[in-house]
Amino acid sequence: MWIGIISLFPEMFKSITDYGIISKGIKKKLLKLKFWNPRDYTKNKYHNVDCNIYGGGSGVLLKAEPLIKSINAAQYKANGYAKLIYLSPQGKRINKSYIKNLLIYKKLILVCGRYKGIDERVINSYIEEEISIGDYILSGGELPAMVLIDVLARLIPGVLNKKSSNDTDSFFNNGLLDCPNYTRPKILKNMEKVPDILLSGNHKKIKEWRLQQSLGRTWLKRPDLFKKKKLTKEEKILFDQFKNNYFKKNFFKK
Incomplete structure (x- = not known):
């Protein structure tokens, strides 16, 4: 399985790529993770990636343009169809049957939000599905993405030493x-x-x-x-x- 990840903090994923089951899957070449940081698609990577929300209110939002450029770059690298998923508390909560169905797609692109989320226009124009790991709020989509990747990796044939371990x-x-x-x-x-x-x-x-x-x-x-x-x-x-x-x-x- 090929998974593209769009995140402001790709370094966080070292906690799963360097250890355990996911690391084994990567070394066996059964799982491949690629990263795109929206900061790399701005003129100033520390100040042009987010902005205040129209209409006022607390918090900031990830801007549309850097996200769209990141998504386009990931889709180009995927070299074929990749299902585009946004990790969001407003999404459908994942369960066993959803995970099994997700395995049908050999390529995924995961968009990790931050702060107050992402510009709604990106969701409406690009995102195919929003998913959640529970009814609570986290600081960003990185942790839910790691959970999803871990669950998927365990079901990829050959990643676990014994299939019965998962069954x-x-x-x-x-x-x-x-x-x-x-x-x-x-x-x-x-x-x-x-x-x-x-x-x-x-x-x-x-x-x-x-x-x-x-x-x-x-x-x-x-x-x-x-x-x-x-x-x-x-x-x-x-x-x-x-x-x-x-x-x-x-x-x-x-």
């Missing part, structure tokens, strides 16, 4: 949260011990236990997700067992 993560695990996970040592002082089933070597039983725990966790922590889940016969049996054990355990606590 069992929360939300991608058949719409459920992940089950509890443990590692060495088996016993930690004054803490719960690792469930015996995980040490049994019985892979069929372990798989059932993990599914049961995923169902139970989703029911407890994200009832909104659980309501959307249509349970199979096996899942219903496992969930009923979990629920009965949960109520028994918490009844005796009282």
Whole structure:
């Protein structure tokens, strides 16, 4: 996947390009990131990139001309169609299905706003889609862009060492949260011990236990997700067992 990024602060992206999964994807040549700074398309890169808002009010806005020149440069470099996305709190909130659909596009251009945002004319004339990572305000679009790139990178075939690593993560695990996970040592002082089933070597039983725990966790922590889940016969049996054990355990606590 090729991703062009338009940002006043491209240096921020070193935190993801130099480390972890995204760095691996870049080194494997499965992911390519290119940057354009609107400051490079102004006469004075520190004073001509933003301006006060017409009509008065607080804050400044990124000017249209440097952004348009940046977008044009990115589109030219893309050498073909690249979906143009603006990271904005007013955009559609991303979720699992949206991310999977976004993978269809092999090339993206992400526009990171700053201050009060960007000139509305750029949105109306150039932006194809506005997306958000949550109902809150950040200082700019760089962090949401990093989140989006990280989520996408994990789904690009070959970036993760094992595809199953992603398939069992929360939300991608058949719409459920992940089950509890443990590692060495088996016993930690004054803490719960690792469930015996995980040490049994019985892979069929372990798989059932993990599914049961995923169902139970989703029911407890994200009832909104659980309501959307249509349970199979096996899942219903496992969930009923979990629920009965949960109520028994918490009844005796009282």
